[in-house]
Amino acid sequence: MSRSILITGANGALGLAIAEHFLTKEESCRVFLGVRERRERAQELAAQFPDRAELIALEVTSPEAWKSALSEIASKGVPLGVLINNAGFHDDALLANMTQNQWSRVLDANLNAVFHGCQAVLPVMMRERQGRIVNIASLSALHSPAGQTNYAAAKAGVIGLTQSLAKEAARMGITVNAVCPGYIEGGLPADWTPEHLKTLKMQLPMRRFAKPAEVAAAVFFLASHEASYITGSTLKIDGGML
């Protein structure tokens, strides 16, 4: 049966890889690439699958934007079956120096946005009595590095939300899971020097960063029919880092 897939933050390395994975591995699906800005790369991908992929304007921190996006998806006639809450960003600082704005913006984009997204899609999935929600958390939620109190708290919150919502939605045929990627190629801060990247790799058991497609494959599995008895889980994808 055909289903629609909504991926937020579909203009970054991971969001694009997830979208591409669905488009190539599930031929009957229709993919909506949720983006707010920097649309170019998402547009390029959508152009490769003109009948099955399209961009959708989505400011994930706005409940009204979610409502409008879901209304647009519903108008296309293929029921929404999968939500991938992938959008997010970090803005690091030691807590002693962190501004209220840094704290609030990171919590808003990484945690509140997941709340808005889940709340928006739940009635649709409940009516269909099936659905898959995959929340992209982070390894930072599990090992909480210095300088990321805001990001680590937000992503740990995403894991808590995932586990709690999984219990609420289980009987409705809806699964809710989280993944915690470690370092991903293409998703690293631009100001990290080659020397710093080299040092980081040396600290990893696999001595390499994840390819976006490796994380996308796990997300795809959690959204598949085969994963029907997996819910409330947190899957770390970190090359053995933790």
Place this chain on the structure above:
Amino acid sequence: MPIRQRLKVLLISELMLDMKEDDIGDDTPLFGPAGIGLDSVDALQLVVMIEKNFGYKMADQEQAKRVLHSVKTIVEALEKQPTA
């Protein structure tokens, strides 16, 4: 199929209850230990199920609490709703 019976069939199938239609008395409270023992998640599902199958929309939580007390109260509410 009469509404009462259809409702019981839906209750069992949608809420995955391990019981038969005859096990659900018309006046048996749906929630709490003295009744069938449904919980708040079931309540949410019931609201969606009733709207989807009977076109009856709960106005607020107070109304839902009143209507969802038992099979009898749900049937009464459904029978009172104006037909389109």
